[in-house]
Amino acid sequence: MHIRRRDFIKASAAAGALLTVGCSPKMNALQPAAGNAAHETGEAPGEWVASTCQGCTTWCPIEIFVQNGRAVKVRGNQHSLANNGYCCPRGHLLLQQIYDPDRIKVPMKRTNPKKARGEDPRFVPISWDEAMDTIADKIMELRNNQETHKYLLMRGRYSDHNYLLYDYLTKLIGSPNNISHSSICAEVEKFGAYYTQGYWGYRDYDLDKMKYLIVWGCDPISSNRQVPNAIRKLNNLLANGKVIAIDPRMSNTAAKAHRWLPIKPSEDGALATAMAHVILTGGNWHKEFVGDFKDGQNRFVSGRTVNEEDFRENLTNGLVKWWNLEIKDRTPAWAAGITGIDEMTIIEVARGLAAAAPHCGVWYGPHMQPRGSYAVFAIHALNGLVGAVDSEGGVITYQSSPYSSLPKFDAYQDELAKAGTKNKKIDHRGTLAFPALNKKSGGGVVTNNVANGILAEDPYEIKMAVGYFNNFNFAGTEAKRWDQALAKIPFFVHIVPMLAEMSQFADIVLPSTLHHSEQWAIIRSAANTYGHTSIQQPVVKPLFEAKAPETEYVWLLAEKLKAKGFPNIYEYLHNEFADPETGKKPQNSVEFSLFATKIRSRKAWDPKENADYKGDRVEGWEAFRQRGVINSPAFKPRTLWEKGFPTETKKFEFYSETLKKVLIEHAEKHKVSVDEVLKVTNYEVSGERAFVPHYEPPLRHGDRTTYPFDLIDMKSRFNREGRSANLPWYYTFKKCDPGDLVEDDVIQLNPADAARLGIQEGDRVQVSSVIGSLIVRARLWEGVQPGTAAKCYGQGHWAYGRVAARDFKKFEPRGANFNEIMPEEYDRLTGATARNGGYTGVSIKKI
Known part of the structure; x- marks a missing residue:
């Protein structure tokens, strides 16, 4: 029963065939439906079903056309004022994501105790029952040893139900360590708006x-x-x-x-x-x-x-x-x-x-x-x-849109859990070196530093971790640290729709549903001067044995913990999450997922709850489910001009009293001066200039004599939050990213630089930084200025499937992941990972 990497593709195909016979759609999303071979896509009977894309943080409301149980086409939700009924290329890519043949079919457990890159985990298939039983045992072990704080939850892409898994479950178990992915991909940009006008957000x-x-x-x-x-x-x-x-x-x-x-x-x-x-x-x-x-x-x-x-x-x-x-x-x-x-x-x-x-x-x-x-x-x-x-x-x-709060969990949190949550967090937020300012010292997250905390056991050892919809040892800079950290954790669970680099270090891998097409949730976002609350629902039946991480997984775990003598979480879910329409309490994970969605979205569909709402209105849950989106009223200009800004001075601050207050509080907490805080966090400013927008000279890794080029990390219009590299369309249309080529991964060089180095179009070159080297193909293009080199993020996977990897059986990547040679560095005031702006100096030579 051992499944080796070289047999994974073959076994996956076989498992898929067994599980889809008579009950699930075929894997080819664009194949004509049975009995309609003469029809073009869209001509056979079908319906548009509302959902939300989540290919990026726009979270556009969309509709998916479904024929005979199969998703065949995507468009923007025709009722949406955020995107006016359109979607971008990411939206269309989700079809291939649904029917990716390398999706995980069943839960799997590791049989090879050795964890390292290139080491076959030797996964074997297990049941959900066995998987959840094992996970519950590990949690009970932490509770019995009064070590609940040594539990770690790492969140990737999420829905509005993330509170259940990311926040509430973690605190009910008794850990402070709910770690968001957000500072790996954002956060710095929010600093500018917050410390001038008091708004932390996009x-x-x-x-x-x-x-x-x-x-x-x-x-x-x-x-x-x-x-x-x-x-x-x-x-x-x-x-x-x-x-x-x-x-x-x-x-x-x-x-x-x-x-x-x-x-x-x-x-x-x-x-x-x-x-x-x-x-x-x-x-x-x-x-x-x-x-x-x-x-x-x-x-x-x-x-x-x-x-x-x-x-x-x-x-x-x-x-x-x-x-x-x-x-x-x-x-x-x-x-x-x-x-x-x-x-x-x-x-x-x-x-x-x-x-x-x-x-x-x-x-x-x-x-x-x-x-x-x-x-x-x-x-x-x-x-x-x-x-x-x-x-x-x-x-x-952003304009706000209607939603209802989830039931409070406090009454179900026992004394052991309360004590556990008071421990320091593993990411070091709020320490002298990592202020991680949000609205306060330590209010942010330092995601990429979690690997260091695990390796150093600072402030303590992590004994159990759960990650979902994330791949930190691909997405984090100086990625080898994550390989080492994940190998160090005694028990790691990864909940994802397909294997990833992070999965290779897991002890149990659980197949996840996809947000946009296979699970219940809501999403809140904004664009085009409107806020929106939009639905996510099972547009198609979940493929194979996939389950929703933020709801179904939580329910199944609660059942197991109850059976082992810890009923608090189950009682919270069962007692507090009744169907708003019928009053029925959930009896299984699917009902819980649906009821939680109805509760969270109630102000969007229940006339009794939103009588004063000035935006879109619908009559009842079913109307909301079919429409799929509730738009807010349009933005009203100059509201803050009239009411005042939410800053310390109630004004837009060029001299930021808001920043001054937070920096002083952080300094006093550590018994140092603000100048010392800034020095420790790698800024050059001192004195009063710290409280005004000012110029800071670049901080760079690598002297210009040895590493003369500034590396530019750019993003592709085809990255569905980093989860599209196993999709053929990603490579077919890659030239739509300026300077890139179809079916290839390249580093872009100015022709003048290339001529000086004797490099021609298509040559293989070695790109080196202070921490390592990678080999990639050269692309000569005048769209990058001399002295810089640009590389698109997204390729270089060694464990993501048969398309993303050059040789999935042998761990050979397709292209290069430059996170492996970008030194670990931070914007420490926010905790964000540094990854652009040329802070990485590189040398380039033809090989």
Whole structure:
């Protein structure tokens, strides 16, 4: 019964055949239905069923066309105002994801005790009953030894039910260690908006009424957020306004923009502060929002300080302080020498932004650089200078949409669990070196540092871990640390739809349903000035023995723990989650999943619960299930202008009292000064400048003599949150990522650099950093500036299936995963993983 890697594909196909006979759809998503061979797709009887994509964090409402139980086509939900009934390429890719032949069919357990990359786990199939019994035993062992804090939950992609598995279950067991994936892929960008305007979250953009857009370090029509909306709206903005792209490489947006500014990596803060200098010295700030000099005479002159008493601010705080501390000396001439953008271009772009105020905005991306917090701080301050914040045609906050709270679990948490949750977290958030600021010290997460905490047993050993919909030892930088950490954990459970690198270190692997097509949940998100609550439901029957991690797994585990003498979790689920329509209590995992969804979405469909809601309304659960989405009212401009911002000063803060308060609290907690905090966290700033947006010189790994190239990590428009590399369509359309090639994985080099190194198109080259080397094919392309090298994230899997790997049987990757040679580094103020901005220096040579 042992299943070796070389036999996995064969065994998977056989298991799939056995399990699909007479009960599940065939694996070919586009095959004509039986008895309708003459019909084209869409002509046979079928129906559109509502769901939500989740290919990125836009979480677009979609509809899937189902014929004879088989999903055959995808489109945006026709009722959705967030995406106006459209979806991007990621949405269409989900068809191949559903019917991926390498999906896990049954639960499996490891029989090879040795854990390492290249080591065959020798998985054998087991039943769900045996799997859950084993997992429950391990939890009871922790409880009996009063070591519940040594349980770890690692979350990847999630639905609105994540609270049940990620939060509530972890706390009911008795652990503080619920670890989100979020700081591996985001977080830094939220810093800019929070410490100026008090909003921690992703921003929305009023593209219909916008006249001037700067897209900075991201690619909205390809890979950032709100992709369908950006694709649809950009054409009008290009025709009737201006689009400027600031990026070291030519992205899809840059290729269409009126101007592309190929900035040197990690020099974003220099350009942002210089643009602020231009706006202020030119007298072009938005005076209705910001204010003006009392006598109307502009005193912002290069190099000169200004008396704060001479300026009367309206809705902002500390503009003159910001000028005196930072901006007065940040001239375009100074920035030109640093950024690689010429002086006149800086002046023209800054003036263009200000001239369109307030119908303008800066759309900025993650900027996950070692010192990225202050870069996005400076960039978002530009939105404040031109009055684009919370303004018509500007940059706005997400609109909320209706949802109901899940039942409270506190009464079911025993004293052992309460004591366990008081332990320190394994990711070191809130420590001196990792402030992980959110709204407070330690309010964020330091996902990539979890590997270090496990390896060092700091603050304690992790004895059991559960991960779902994640693959940290592929997605985390300096990835070998994760291999070592996962090998160290005595018992690890991975809940995923298909095997991944992380699965290779698991003791039990459980087959997961897919969010978008096989399970019950809701999703809340926003785009196009509307918020939405959208449904996820079983569009098709779950394939094989897959179950929903956040609901069904939780229920099954609760049943087992009850049988072993720990009934608290089962009693919570059974007693508190009654069907809102009938009052029936759940009797099994499927009913629990459905009832939890109805409870969580109740304010979206129950007229008794949402009588005052001003957005879309439906009459009852069934109407909501069929429609699939509830839209909020449209964004109301200038609400914050009238009510005040949720900051310490109730204003938009150029001098951030909000940041000052949090940094002082963090420093006092560790009995040091703020300057010492910043020094330990690798920033160069000190004194009062720490509380204003300012320029930080780049932090780089690798001296330029040995490692002359700045590595640029870019994202593909085909990455479904990193889970599409085993899909053939990913490779078929890969050239839609600018500079990339169909059916290949390449590193993009400027032709001038390539000529100097004797490298020609298609040559195999060795790319080396201070921690290792990888081999990849060279692509000569003028879309990257000299001195940089760009590589798309997503390929290089060695354990992801027959398409993603070159040889799945032998652990041979297809392409290269540059996370393996990107040194572990962080933006420590937020806890985010550094992965872009050229912080990794590399050398390149032909082999």
